[in-house]
Amino acid sequence: MKYKIKEINVDAGEFTIILNSADAKELGVRSLDRVKVIAGEHTITCIVETSDSVVSQGEIGILCKAFEKLKACDGGDVDVIPTSRPHSVELIKKKIEGHVLTSDEIREIITDITKHNLTDIELTAYVVACQLNGMNLDETTALTRSMVETGDTIELDKSPVFDFHSIGGAPGNKITLLVVPIVAAAGLYIPKTSSRAISSACGTADIFETIARVSLEIDEIKHITEEIGGVIAWGGHVNFAPADDLIIRVEYPLSIDPYSQLIASVMAKKKAVGADYFLLDIPTGPGTKVEDYELAHKYANDFIEIGRRLDMKVECAITYGGQPLGRHIGPKLEAQEAMQILEGKITRSSVIEKAVSMAGILFEMSGMINGKQKAREILENGQALAKMRQILKAQDGDPNLKSEDIKPGEFKAVITANQDGYVTFLDNKKLVRLARTAGSPRDHGAGLVFLKKRGDHIEKDQPMFEIHGDNERKVLEAAALSNRLKPYTVEGMIIEHIPSTTRPVEYED
Numbered sequence: 001m002k003y004k005i006k007e008i009n010v011d012a013g014e015f016t017i018i019l020n021s022a023d024a025k026e027l028g029v030r031s032l033d034r035v036k037v038i039a040g041e042h043t044i045t046c047i048v049e050t051s052d053s054v055v056s057q058g059e060i061g062i063l064c065k066a067f068e069k070l071k072a073c074d075g076g077d078v079d080v081i082p083t084s085r086p087h088s089v090e091l092i093k094k095k096i097e098g099h100v101l102t103s104d105e106i107r108e109i110i111t112d113i114t115k116h117n118l119t120d121i122e123l124t125a126y127v128v129a130c131q132l133n134g135m136n137l138d139e140t141t142a143l144t145r146s147m148v149e150t151g152d153t154i155e156l157d158k159s160p161v162f163d164f165h166s167i168g169g170a171p172g173n174k175i176t177l178l179v180v181p182i183v184a185a186a187g188l189y190i191p192k193t194s195s196r197a198i199s200s201a202c203g204t205a206d207i208f209e210t211i212a213r214v215s216l217e218i219d220e221i222k223h224i225t226e227e228i229g230g231v232i233a234w235g236g237h238v239n240f241a242p243a244d245d246l247i248i249r250v251e252y253p254l255s256i257d258p259y260s261q262l263i264a265s266v267m268a269k270k271k272a273v274g275a276d277y278f279l280l281d282i283p284t285g286p287g288t289k290v291e292d293y294e295l296a297h298k299y300a301n302d303f304i305e306i307g308r309r310l311d312m313k314v315e316c317a318i319t320y321g322g323q324p325l326g327r328h329i330g331p332k333l334e335a336q337e338a339m340q341i342l343e344g345k346i347t348r349s350s351v352i353e354k355a356v357s358m359a360g361i362l363f364e365m366s367g368m369i370n371g372k373q374k375a376r377e378i379l380e381n382g383q384a385l386a387k388m389r390q391i392l393k394a395q396d397g398d399p400n401l402k403s404e405d406i407k408p409g410e411f412k413a414v415i416t417a418n419q420d421g422y423v424t425f426l427d428n429k430k431l432v433r434l435a436r437t438a439g440s441p442r443d444h445g446a447g448l449v450f451l452k453k454r455g456d457h458i459e460k461d462q463p464m465f466e467i468h469g470d471n472e473r474k475v476l477e478a479a480a481l482s483n484r485l486k487p488y489t490v491e492g493m494i495i496e497h498i499p500s501t502t503r504p505v506e507y508e509d
Contacts, residue, residue: 001027002077003060005039010063015046015116018061019080024050029082032119037062038079039070045083045117069116088112089122095129103142110146113243124250127258135260137302141309143260147241147268152218154191154273158226161274162190162362165266166281167299168200169288170321171329171432173281176204176232177338178355178379181387183362184229185378190362191225191273193235198252201432201448202441205234207334210444211406212397221273224394232391241268257289263299267306277313277365279358283321287428293318315365319354323426323454326351330440330447332408333468339403342385352379409438409445409470413479417458421492426454430487438469438478445470458490 001023008018017037019027029035033048037060046066055061060078062070070078088109095101101109109126112118118126135143162183166173176194183190194204194214205214214234216224221238224231236245244265251257270278280303283289284296300316307314326349328337340346341355356379360372368374378384393399431448439446446469452458467482469475 002079004058005067005076005078006055006059006061007067008054008061008063015044015066015069016049016063017046017066017080018049018051018054018063020055020057020059021050021052022057023060024048027080027082032121034083034085034117036081036083037066037070038081039076042070044069045115047119086112086117088118092122092126092129095133096125098133100136101139101142103138103145106139106142107146107149110143110150110243113246114150116246120250123246124254127247127250127254127256127261130258130261131256134258137305137309140260140263140302141306143264144267144271144306144310147243147264148271151242151268151272152239153271154218154222156189156191156222156226156274158189159274160189160276160366162188162277162279162366163192163270163273163275164190164279164281164358164362165270166283167262167266167289168283169290169428170283170285170319170325171201171428171435172324172326172334172351173283173321173354174204174207174326174328174334174338175281175351175355175358177208177335177388178341178351178384179359179362180230180232181342181384181391182355182359182375182378184391185383185387186363186368186374188229188362188366189225190230191221191233192231193221193233193238193240193269193273195235197441198248199255199432201329201435202331202334204232205236206331206441206444207338208232209234210332210335211339211401212392212395214395216395224391228387228390228394230387230391231395233395235269240272241265244268263302263306267303267310267312271310271312275312277362278307278315279362279365280314280316281358282316282318284318285320285322286425288321313365315361317358317361321428324428324431324448324450325354327450327453328447329431329435329450330408330438330468331444332406333447333449336403336406336408339388339401339406342379342388343403344380344382344385345403355379407445408447408449408468409443409475411469411472411475413467413475414463415465415467415479415482416461417452417464417490418460418486419490419492420459421457421490423452423454423456423458423464423488424491425489426450427485427487430485433485434467434478434482434487437474437481438467439471439474443470443474446474464488464490
């Protein structure tokens with residue numbers, strides 16, 4: 001049956017259409033039922049909602065995501081055909097009951113996720129089932145392969161291909177902006193696709209977007225990598241492992257990240273870019289995603305095994321993540337700090353040590369010796385900066401960009417120490433919360449600048465860190481939140497005096 005299109009400017013998470021209640025009854029469908037919507041050559045499966053007021057009889061309200069996917073025209077016509085619930089819902093129930101799924105069953109679930117055949121409720125059920133019952137290595141391998149096969153891939157004409165990724169959890173982890181130009185300057189190929197922030201202060205794509213274009217097409221990623229060796233692109237713009245982005249969307253409000261899904265998410269995107277050698281950074285410590293050292297080892301062993309099954313050489317580095325990396329958190333601030341390092345204005349930093357260590361491991365995976373020393377030489381002699389300028393130009397950035405050209409937000413609040421002593425702890429999660437309250441990552445100028453870090457001496461009322469932002473209200477709100485959260489600990493040599501007051505000595509007459 002044909003219906004007149006009415007675009008509804010609401011960005012719903014799933015493909016949703018709205019039918020007039022009378023039309024829905026005539027079609028024999030109810031709210032949350034599925035229908036196929038056909039517009040010319042384009043067909044999608046949508047979830048039905050009904051209304052007596054939003055659309056009239058003979059109209060179909062199509063929400064933003066579905067409208068875009070259909071490439072429909074407001075006021076045009078579409079066909080609507082009822083369809084049944086997919087079999088993959090029964091497979092999700094099977095996983096809820098704790099059963100092991102076959103490769104074909106996992107492929108069926110991932111295909112239906114990619115085609116938007118599952119409601120958000122059904123997709124959430126899948127994620128929770130994986131969180132509670134887990135997946136073995138066979139299931140995780142099948143999950144990874146299915147995520148790759150249901151999306152696009154890149155096949156470079158040059159090889160071998162290198163890649164790296166950080167599991168995350170350590171704020172300020174801006175090393176991609178150093179590792180990629182260092183590795184590319186050595187003549188290796190590294191098509192780095194990066195994510196935006198989910199729960200962190202900012203992702204690599206958020207950072208690099210402040211100085212270059214990151215929404216690249218697949219052919220652009222391929223061409224730039226083959227021409228100059230490296231690229232830093234936003235993975236969400238291309239169709240690599242598309243099921244992953246849909247799964248992440250329901251994971252985020254639940255604050256869960258199933259073990260098997262995390263592995264498959266990372267490995268699928270590395271396989272999609274054709275990586276032959278892959279290095280995984282696993283930050284470990286208080287406030288990171290992987291706080292437990294034993295869990296870090298388990299991740300490392302399982303990533304390496306999944307890599308072996310996918311014909312990919314994988315190595316892992318368990319790194320210190322107990323406090324922010326470097327001095328800056330936030331998109332523009334981290335881009336500025338990375339450029340300062342490339343320019344040689346910062347010569348000693350935890351960011352430098354981690355970047356040259358990671359690049360050094362990648363070099364040694366390629367067969368080079370003294371990899372870390374080679375990486376440091378490339379950084380210090382200006383080759384990495386020159387390569388970064390090539391990457392900037394290729395991605396429509398300013399090849400003559402200087403660190404001082406990158407300005408943080410115009411509003412600032414200074415947080416001071418509450419006593420004399422030494423900084424003994426910086427709370428990663430609380431600091432990320434402050435940065436996000438200040439507007440990061442959407443407000444590119446928002447973030448934190450640390451004047452003191454763990455081990456530094458500080459005096460009472462001396463500045464500890466600065467909060468920057470593009471919006472004065474948000475900066476003030478973040479400053480007030482800092483006073484409540486106390487995201488740092490300052491201690492003197494005496495941790496506690498017991499009793500805290502001295503009792504007077506009593507004398508007998």
